[in-house]
Every structure is written in C-alpha cells, then in structure tokens.
C-alpha cells in the first residue's frame with residue numbers, strides 16, 4: 001500500500017523465479033510464487049529507494065504473495081490466490097510442475113476480495129485464456145461478490161470459472177492426496193470475508209495466511225490456527241507499520257507487526273517452519289541481510305522467497 005511521502009526508505013528485495021533444477025522434487029509440494037503485498041515491488045507510484053532499487057535491478061523485484069500446489073502423481077497443479085502477477089506465476093507453477101508452459105492451473109483457491117488476491121482472474125476470461133469452467137474454491141461470501149460484480153460476474157455467467165463454494169472450516173479434496181480447508185480470519189471486510197487455507201498433503205500440513213488484521217481477534221489465536229501445522233506462511237506485511245506507512249494511519253490497514261508475531265511464536269510449544277509473506281514494498285525485512293531480516297531469522301523464522309518449496313508428502317523438509 002502506497003504511502004504519500006517522498007521520504008527515502010531503503011528497501012531492497014530479492015525475487016527470483018523458481019528454478020526447478022536446483023530443487024529436489026517432492027511428489028506433493030507447495031511452492032512460493034511471490035511474497036509481496038497486493039501492490040508488488042516495485043510499487044506503482046513509489047519513488048522511494050525501495051522501489052527505485054527494484055526498478056534498476058530485477059533481482060530485487062517481488063511478485064505479489066501467491067502459493068502453488070503440486071501433486072505430481074495426480075498430474076495436477078493449483079494456485080492459492082489469483083494475483084495481478086497471474087501470468088508470470090502460472091508459468092512458474094508450470095515450470096515447477098513440469099507441465100507445458102501454456103497450461104492453466106487445475107483450479108484456484110481464493111482467500112478474499114482485496115485486489116492482490118483475486119484480480120488475476122481477469123486472465124481466465126474471454127479477453128485472455130477463455131478458460132472452460134476453471135474451478136475456483138472460495139467462501140460463499142467471496143462467491144457472492146464475484147457473482148454480483150462485473151467484470152467477475154461475466155466469468156461466472158459465461159462459464160469461464162466454476163465457483164465451488166466452500167463454507168469456512170469445510171474441507172475440499174483437490175486430489176486424493178491434497179486437501180484444503182478455508183479457516184476464517186479477521187480482516188477488513190469491504191467486499192468479502194477472509195480466510196487462510198490449510199493445505200494437507202499425505203505427510204505434512206501447511207497454513208497459508210497472507211492477510212489478517214491481528215491475532216487477538218482470531219478465535220483460538222495463533223496457537224489454535226497453528227495446531228498440527230508443519231509449515232506456516234504468515235502475514236508479514238509490516239515490520240514497523242508506523243515507519244512503513246509514512247503519513248498514513250496504520251490503524252486503517254491493521255496487520256500484526258512481524259516482531260509481535262515472532263514474540264507469540266516464541267511462546268508456542270512444538271516446532272514448525274515459519275515464513276513471512278505479503279511484505280509491503282517498504283518493509284525492510286524483505287532486504288536480505290538487513291537488521292530486520294536478521295531479527296526474523298533470530299526468531300526462528302524467515303521471509304518467504306519465490307521458488308521456495310515445501311514437501312507435503314512426509315519426510316524431511318525440502319531444502
């Protein structure tokens with residue numbers, strides 16, 4: 001989200017698209033396809049060092065937060081959220097899954113109706129891919145938004161997408177070895193409710209939670225939603241909201257600051273892999289080697305990186 005000030009902020013962010021040959025392939029896995037807040041990096045209209053650096057150096061660009069799911073045995077691949085970077089992320093998913101470059105995902109799971117999370121659906125309509133009944137799993141609230149607002153309504157009425165309404169906390173079977181459950185989370189409801197997706201493979205469970213207003217209003221809190229979760233990708237929008245939204249009221253766009261989440265994580269029993277995603281363009285934790293990024297690592301977590309994979313089929317974590 002854009003801050004109006006021209007005050008300089010140093011933000012360098014690394015973004016590299018997946019290079020499958022560098023990774024061991026797991027039969028069922030999740031892959032990070034982007035780690036930036038809805039506006040990406042560089043951010044339109046931002047002239048501060050964070051975005052100027054990303055314009056000069058493409059390795060510092062970051063695509064919008066998105067997750068891919070792959071079941072190699074079933075030959076299926078899915079996206080969690082359809083972002084403004086949809087074309088590039090679909091290609092990265094296809095490369096990682098070993099599918100033809102022109103493949104569309106076998107389905108899309110949506111978290112909520114803020115632009116970074118569903119606007120990529122424009123690419124499956126008549127003007128672009130003209131998909132044939134592409135499955136879209138979302139809550140009834142999100143489905144109602146898509147059905148009743150153009151241009152999304154045309155995707156539904158013309159049969160380009162098939163909305164698979166999934167009430168919060170009900171589980172869908174994406175493949176025989178890949179299950180997904182939307183978990184309701186408190187987040188600004190301008191257009192729809194918001195969910196995190198809990199993804200279960202044959203051996204491990206992953207939580208994808210890119211947006212939440214704060215942990216205190218979440219039923220069961222962080223301990224509840226992380227129960228039985230081996231890998232958690234959590235809202236890391238801001239490290240220090242006051243300095244990362246100059247001239248704006250952070251309470252209008254609430255997110256739990258990363259240090260707050262790290263404190264809560266430190267008090268939890270058990271071990272899990274934690275990655276922060278959905279970082280605002282001004283968030284210095286996205287700069288490899290920054291003091292903020294070192295604090296994340298000292299807290300036992302990391303910032304999610306595009307191309308990073310997580311095996312969901314049991315056994316040790318994918319390196």
Ligand SMILES: [Zn+2]
Nearest residue numbers: 038114116211
């Ligand atoms: Zn968002």
Ligand SMILES: [Zn+2]
Nearest residue numbers: 112114187211
């Ligand atoms: Zn949002």
